[in-house]
Amino acid sequence: MLVDSFKFLPRSFRPFYEGRGPFSGEENAVWAPFEKRLDESRIALLSSAGLYVKSTQPSFDLEHEQTHPDWGDPSWRAIPASARAAGIAVAHLHINDEDLLADPEIALPAHLLGRLANEGEIGGAVAEHVSVMGFQERTLSDWQSKTAPELAAHLRDQGADGLILAPV
């Protein structure tokens, strides 16, 4: 089966995504070999669903996006692997959040990953996964200068050997 990337996208949106090629300055593919065995590796998850822990973390800034439609909040949140669905909130203006709130595992399957660790399929899972809000300004300047380095440092601190990025 070959996946149709545009099956669920409004037809008029397709030109915004298709045929644009790599970002400027990113014309060469990045490659890091995965040298450990999965059952010896600690894995992290990154979701772009705008998830946050509602009791301890601020929402992503949706008010600013309302008045600046080209802008998206470039900050990030550390999501504890032990977080329960009832404690997770969603801040993302571009998707219906009902299913995400009902079951955040559809975007950040932290409990499932923990089960795979218990079963020995992977070596372990990080204590804190990562959430960002996927709609970002086109230049990605904040991402390049601040968000991405912070995320890389966080994942190193967590001892992650590999990262699954899950765009929504």
Place this chain on the structure above:
Amino acid sequence: MMPSVAEERLAPRIVGVEFPFGHPFGMPRDRAMQRRTLELALHVLAGAARAGTRVDLDVEWPVPLREAYRSWQPKVPSPIVRRMLEARQAP
């Protein structure tokens, strides 16, 4: 979600899923579907031999297309879509 776009952007390892936006690992509470997706992602992570490796998940979304197409979309258009719609309607 959009593996051909990830290929254009030169993502090193790609798992394609034909799921509606907002559901990268599958249906809510469908642990079998979520597990199948996550396990494929893990095996592509660890087993891909070269940059640009793409493997598509052979799972069909179990909801009629028209319903799935509607249900992932926000109830209120996002700010940028709202601006596009307003521009389209402007004289």
